[in-house]
Amino acid sequence: MKILKRGSLALILALLFIIPLGVLYYTTRSELSGYKEPPMIQWKQKAYGAVFSVEEGTMYEGEKVKGAYIAKNLGYSWVEKSPKQELAVLPKEGNEIQMNQLLALIGGKEVKAGFSGILQRAEDRGDRALFSYIRLDQPVLEVPWPVEKIMEVGQKLTDDQGEEYQVISASEMIKNGSRTLTLHPKGKHLVGETFEGFLKSGGSLENVLMLHESCLYRKEPNGEVYVRLVNEGDELLGEIAVKPGVSNGEFISVIGLEKGTRCDSGYASLMIPYQKNEVKNDTP
CATH class of the missing domain: 2.40.50 (OB fold (Dihydrolipoamide Acetyltransferase, E2P))
Structure with a gap:
């Protein structure tokens, strides 16, 4: 009788231990069957600045400048x-x-x-x-002009409105890669009046692929020239080396890109913004 009681007690204790384990196992299995791993977060780089597309069009020789009309004639x-x-x-x-x-x-x-x-x-x-x-009745226009773009006294320029300007003189002093041109305007202007616009200096190039010059950069001085590519959502696709060509001070012709390619202009500020004539430092 004592043996029977001991056996019953052992069975009860075993059941009290096994049943909770079974419930826990069943519950865990149910929860695991309904569990789904959360999707992995994908970090995407965006454009750092304004996005410009490669365009096809006509590029005029000249420069975008800012200047002022001054009294200079005696x-x-x-x-x-x-x-x-x-x-x-x-x-x-x-x-x-x-x-x-x-x-x-x-x-x-x-x-x-x-x-x-x-x-x-x-x-x-x-x-x-x-x-x-x-x-005061004969003001002249003074504007900075890139040194690499040779201008001769007597040469004529034209603005976007068709007004003509004739080169009177070109300074022999260079500042920030430019020298000052003194121009005689054909139209009537007042002393102190300012000018900002594009001055055409010669011919034109037809059907040129061109990009805003702010998109071009270098990774090292005098190194290869790159642009940073983005998609329609302004997300980074990568970068590509290009060959720059003729510049009008705002847009530049490029080889190595297709029409419509979208490029980030902000990344250049983190690298070395493109300049056509970079000075090599030969100092040891």
């Missing part, structure tokens, strides 16, 4: 007088003079200006009073 005016007559100039040198403005007193008589401009100098030369001034 003028001269004189009034005959007696050596005994005193000259009293009323405006100060450097002041603006308007046409018919009271300019001086010669022997007490009023003399009015026969010109408009900025008074530079007034001289009493005995038999005449000589006035030199900067003309």
